[in-house]
Amino acid sequence: MEKFQPRPLEKGFETEYANDLILVDTLWGGDVGIPGAQARFIADAYPDPKTEVQLPPAYSDSQVVALRHDNEKPDDRKLSAEVRAELIRDIVGRYNLLDIPELLPATLGRDTPPLRRRFVENMGGCFDVMARLAASKADNRITAPSFEERYRAAIHREPELLDTVELRESLRVALAGVGLEVTNGRNLQETAAAYAQQVGIVSPAEFESEVARVTGELMEQVRKNIFEKLKFQFTGHAGEHLEDVKFDGLNFKAFDKPDSHVSGSSCYLGGLTPDGKPAFRDLVEFNAGHPITRPALYHLSAHEMKPGHYIDSVVSDLGWRSGRLGFEAVGHTMCTAECTAREGWAQKALEMAFGGTQQAVIDALGREHAVEFALDRLVDAGKHNGPILMQRDGKSPDDVKKYFAEDCVQSDLYVRKLAAWSRHPILGSMYAPGYAVGYDVLTKAVEKHGALRVAEVALHQEGYQDIDTFQRAL
DSSP: OOOOOOBOOOTTHHHHHHHHHHHHHHHTTOOTTSOSGGGOSSBOOOOOTTTTBOOOHHHHOHHHHHHHHHHSOTTSOSSOHHHHHHHHHHHHHHTTTTOHHHHTGGGSOTTOOHHHHHHHHHHHHHHHHHHHHHHHHHOTTSOOOOHHHHHHHHHOSOOOOOOOHHHHHHHHHHHHHTTOOOOTTSOHHHHHHHHHHHHOBOOGGGHHHHHHHHHHHHHHHHIIIIIHHHOOOOTTSSOSSGGGOOOOOEEEEEEOOTTOSOSEEEEEEEEEOTTSSEEEEEEEEEETTSOOBHHHHHHHHHHHTSSSHHHHHHHHHHHHHTTSSOGGGTSOBSSSHHHHHHHHHHHHHHHHHTTSSHHHHHHHHOTHHHHHHHHHHHHHHHHHHHHIIIIISOOOHHHHHHHHHHTSOOOHHHHHHHHHHHHSTTIIIIITTHHHHHHHHHHHHHHHHOHHHHHHHHTTBTBOOOHHHHHHHO
């Protein structure tokens, strides 16, 4: 079996981008060198460092290594607070992490397309607020960025609360549509619980087989409604069009942790097969401990896999390998404007598989999916509004939990999950709101430009986009 050696990062943009990404990731507790979603954070994906691209110089820096090792057990740190703070100050200073917005775009050539330059500038802004927030905890001379500043960097709009009244009414109508009582004498939480029992919960024992069945159905729809109509080109690979790609690099694992805040994750690993072909490897983990209805499994599978994160990642990988996309297309991030676009595509994924609208899904799969769409939008509203209420407006955790339960119609399990996200300084301000905003942007784009044009741009045929440049590329 031939052994492939990873190439060094190119000097200039690739090295600067990878260094910034890995350093910000380390400041916030991540380790991209470990495969799987559990150890990763801001650096959500990276080309295989064993066969394709070396990790950046900063990854092996002794001070960075020391900080990364101390991050392994946050509740049992070995370093004192003073030593950790000194490490952070040293890393921030030596790598100029407070100057990323100026230094990162400066590495681009003069002929860089305007939208790619804007993407890099936007990413520099996201790296900047994350680095400054981490640095401010180690150095009181550095001013921490406000909630509004963090939100704007990743979400690209002003933080305003979403109204959930209309969303609850949509849920009420959808529940009535499947024959459930929605009178004033029964609250929506109780009716939603009755709905789950009516349509059935996927048991842990059948979870993996059901996911395989559902993703098979979804792949058929994606090929029919997207790939066969758009003819994506990727020069230099055996599969010239996406309909020729097998999308068979998925490694699926189910775990059973009812107390975890994670319902599912997709960790793209990419890499090469022994004969040197793209492997398109992706580790998808679903929490079987979070009860999921049979209809909801379509929504989760579409989001995490087909045509959501997995297909998005494979297309990015192909674009990078064919030279059409830069390194940023395979250095996927969390808590950034890029992430908001990716979550928007994933939230819209089930609709895109069936032609672009909720009604198309309901017509094909049944009225239960109207309930699932209504529940999805309420979860998104909770993810968006909770951090604003808690971090910007100063509401107590108990008040915000009550809001999740009553205004967003969430179960106790999701109340706990959303509360944990809402209090986190960057997950709350730069990640959680992206679900609702990304879905809103993608939905309005489909209404204006059509599903195929949106799929063309969202799947990187005009460059690799974030939530800002996506709208400009359309």
